[in-house]
Amino acid sequence: MDAIETILTRRSIRKYEDKKVPAEVVKALLDAGMHAPTARNIQPWHFIVIDDRAILDQLSIAHPYAKMMKQASLAILVGGDRNLQEVEGYIIQDCSAVTQNIMLAAHAYGLGSVWLGMYPREQRMQDVGKILEIPEHILPVSLISIGYPTETVKPPVRYKEERVHFNKF
Amino acid sequence: MDAIETILTRRSIRKYEDKKVPAEVVKALLDAGMHAPTARNIQPWHFIVIDDRAILDQLSIAHPYAKMMKQASLAILVGGDRNLQEVEGYIIQDCSAVTQNIMLAAHAYGLGSVWLGMYPREQRMQDVGKILEIPEHILPVSLISIGYPTETVKPPVRYKEERVHFNKF
Numbered sequence: 001m002d003a004i005e006t007i008l009t010r011r012s013i014r015k016y017e018d019k020k021v022p023a024e025v026v027k028a029l030l031d032a033g034m035h036a037p038t039a040r041n042i043q044p045w046h047f048i049v050i051d052d053r054a055i056l057d058q059l060s061i062a063h064p065y066a067k068m069m070k071q072a073s074l075a076i077l078v079g080g081d082r083n084l085q086e087v088e089g090y091i092i093q094d095c096s097a098v099t100q101n102i103m104l105a106a107h108a109y110g111l112g113s114v115w116l117g118m119y120p121r122e123q124r125m126q127d128v129g130k131i132l133e134i135p136e137h138i139l140p141v142s143l144i145s146i147g148y149p150t151e152t153v154k155p156p157v158r159y160k161e162e163r164v165h166f167n168k169f
Numbered sequence: 170m171d172a173i174e175t176i177l178t179r180r181s182i183r184k185y186e187d188k189k190v191p192a193e194v195v196k197a198l199l200d201a202g203m204h205a206p207t208a209r210n211i212q213p214w215h216f217i218v219i220d221d222r223a224i225l226d227q228l229s230i231a232h233p234y235a236k237m238m239k240q241a242s243l244a245i246l247v248g249g250d251r252n253l254q255e256v257e258g259y260i261i262q263d264c265s266a267v268t269q270n271i272m273l274a275a276h277a278y279g280l281g282s283v284w285l286g287m288y289p290r291e292q293r294m295q296d297v298g299k300i301l302e303i304p305e306h307i308l309p310v311s312l313i314s315i316g317y318p319t320e321t322v323k324p325p326v327r328y329k330e331e332r333v334h335f336n337k338f
Binding site: 138158 | 170172173174175176177179181196197199200201203204205206208209212214215216217218219221222224256257258259261262265266268269270271272274277284286288289296301302303304305307310311324325327328332333334335336337338
């Protein structure tokens with residue numbers, strides 16, 4: 001799929017087919033994520049690939065906005081290693097660019113996905129962290145629910161002239 | 170350009186031709202940015218498009234890693250409105266996804282770009298904020314230097330098996 005079309009037509013998708021995502025596609029999504037730029041090129045990211053039905057079900061309850069994970073065949077948690085990148089603000093930016101790459105790649109592969117916020121919600125980070133056994137030095141930034149879509153969402157018109165400033169705010 | 174190819178071949182580009190970016194391409198980059206997902210779909214983003222030579226030169230000195238902006242014909246500052254989104258951590262994530270979309274779109278349009286970190290560096294936020302007259306309620310997250318590339322950087326091999334965990338960390 002064309003890059004610009006992929007960017008403009010990606011939507012949050014919460015309804016999925018009961019169909020596994022092939023291992024090579026999962027790897028391609030992770031590789032796309034790893035190609036995001038990171039502050040000082042430190043690449044502090046870690047990924048937890050979740051395809052175990054029981055764990056997906058647990059997450060669908062533990063995270064307040066993850067009900068759709070009852071149907072998702074895949075989820076990816078993106079986090080950053082505090083021992084590699086000590087600046088928390090950079091971990092957030094790095095992992096967010098990673099997350100966006102994964103979601104765009106998912107769309108290009110015919111998958112639907114939705115970004116579930118983790119950071120800075122302490123309760124979610126703790127509850128999801130417990131299920132996935134995330135150690136203290138890994139900061140969980142996002143949880144992505146992924147599957148083959150059974151819904152289509154119209155691309156939005158988003159351009160807002162009033163948010164664009166020229167040379168000075 | 171194909172989406173996956175765009176993601177995998179985008180690199181930080183710091184050397185540019187002395188050539189303006191057409192207004193319709195600038196608008197397409199901003200539109201790509203605005204299509205990034207945002208927490209609760211609040212879309213708190215603001216953009217400052219900088220193409221004034223004198224201001225680009227000022228920025229190249231004010232930001233410690235912006236020397237390449239002496240050659241760049243364009244820069245885009247991405248920031249978020251604290252009055253629209255009160256959770257600072259969400260503004261960072263939103264604006265980072267926006268920044269990544271802009272950089273991918275730039276690459277797809279044959280442009281090169283590099284992400285210059287702003288947040289959470291107080292000095293940079295203050296110095297750049299002064300030049301661009303950014304008000305208090307706008308949190309500046311990233312500054313993107315953009316131009317037609319005169320360098321090519323080889324796509325990296327990034328996949329790290331040891332950063333991928335299955336179902337539990």
